[in-house]
Amino acid sequence: MLFIKNGYVLTMEGKVYEKASILIRDGKIQEIGEELVAPLDAVVIDAAGKIITPGLIDAHCHLGLWEDAIGFEGADGNEMTDPVTPHMRAIDAINPMDRTFEEARQGGITSVATGPGSGNVIGGQFAAIKTWGKRIDDMILQEPLAMKCAFGENPKRVYHDRKQSPSTRMGTAAILRDALYKAKEYSEKLEAAKEDPSKKPGFDMKMEALLPVIRKEIPLKAHAHRADDIFTAIRIAKELGVNITLEHCTEGHLIVEDLKKEGLYAIVGPSLSERSKYELKNLTFETAGILSKAGVKIAIMTDHPVIPLQYLPMCAALAVKAGMDETEALKAITIHAAEILGIDSRVGSIKEGKDADLVIWEGHPFELQSKAAYTIINGEVVHQQ
Template sequence: VMGGECIAIKTYGKRIDKMVIKNPVASKIAFGENPKSCYGRDEKMPQTRMAIAALLREHLKKAEEYLEQIELYMEHEDHDKPEYDMKMESLLPVLRGEIPFKVHAHRADDMFTAIRIAKEFDIKLTLDHCTEGHLIADELAEEGYPVIVGPSLSERSKIELRNLTFDTPGILSNEGLQVSLMTDHPVIPVQYLPICAGIAVKHGMKKEKALEAITINPAKTLGIDERVGSIEVGKDADIVIWDNDPFELQSNVLVTIIDGKIVYEK
């Protein structure tokens, strides 16, 4: 149910420590068939969607109590310091509102469960995959959480993908939501992200919004838009130059620039 912390990195470099943009950038949790199928087949919890929600609530409540003990220790010298717990420590940035939960959720009911829990604990979240988002677009627009749609260029490999469609990004964008697109690499190799954006345009997404969905919107969603996501004075010089419209299948990358250095040239 809880996968761990996420990190944002550049896609080029010799040493990962020097490629980091922000760490941590989010914390990953999962709803639906993935945790069910992973543990249920071994007759372990969680085997149901109710159990997924219960486990998440239980650990968030424990983390809240852990945080309370830390704060009491910081405020009162005579209060015992709680025993260090790495799992609880990883949830503190979430509870403090410093980073969001990245919520793996395909079905509408899973997204509503995630939103319900986020409100209970006053935490931020992003809705990742959002496969049935088009079915509840008005409700998601009312809530206003960032959505990350994809992978759409794939088969319906599990039952919760039965409503998979390339119409989703456009419908959500037209409702005013901050939409990003993903390929769920390596499910769909990340180099096909511009093609997925082009198909989304074909299915009703405005072209400018599709470009935002693979540039500035992901940066905003991850809280790194002060450095990347658009070409502006003061930001990292991360630029790609194409020989044609990047949404067209025949287009090629001519030059890739990261941190002001040419790292690829055709």
């Protein structure tokens, strides 16, 4: 049992406590209040003069799939031997022992969405995980979380060099459509087989992996930087009747009214990086704030290892510097990130019954010199300054 007292609590549930206590029992937040008394058997942390927030959430990264300070031996995020690999599962490649997990906890990041990269048209299955643990099976929040697909330069660059499709944006769209239509047909055959077993199709692992997408159980996590690629992603999602989240959305600020009408979520970033390719020519920290002010629900990402995960709060702070509302920026790495990922019943805010994932900060998390004095995951102190 853990009892945190005297903290300035930003719940991200619309309530701020000037000086409150939090009682944690069995890994869950049991009670929050200004007049709580510590049980005699509780471990007590005095958070006087400190700020308490929910654990931070990175809604798009590749934590554990590209290991730190190593090359090919630790690069397990892109199975670039086939443009369609929906049956790849992030949890089979994540190394929780990698040093970057510890750095994430030091930075106050307690949950992430991590998964394959954008080398393929369909890259595989993302997972939502906690950043504390030695065995990935014990760290999972939700798996599969989403199906990664990619538009724009990356898949065409990979396969153009091999003189195979896709070498154009048309090719990428066609391959994605083909896979989704086949999955839809596979799903229809499975349904028909319930009445007539003779109609059951032969087992196809790729199609099995795409069934949750076709059935709207998980979204496509669509890598799209440029405005035209964003519109192509939306077009295909509508055509096939599947759910989608817009990942990167680098030119989202140029088409903000269209995105508002579509009612989709955007996970913006990584903005703290160079314009390393043509589709990033309009990269700006203003994107997140412009979309947010227009009413588009957004999260902010690092795309780790593009930006090291521990700099997630800095990315949000730079969005504030570029015009984003401070509270909305904090939501973009807590409750809004959780809602977009569909894991908000457990994480993203300080609320009774939720997982006890908290950070006790020496200053505001957006202050450059602020440090996480304590990071708590599932009610356990996993980092102490």
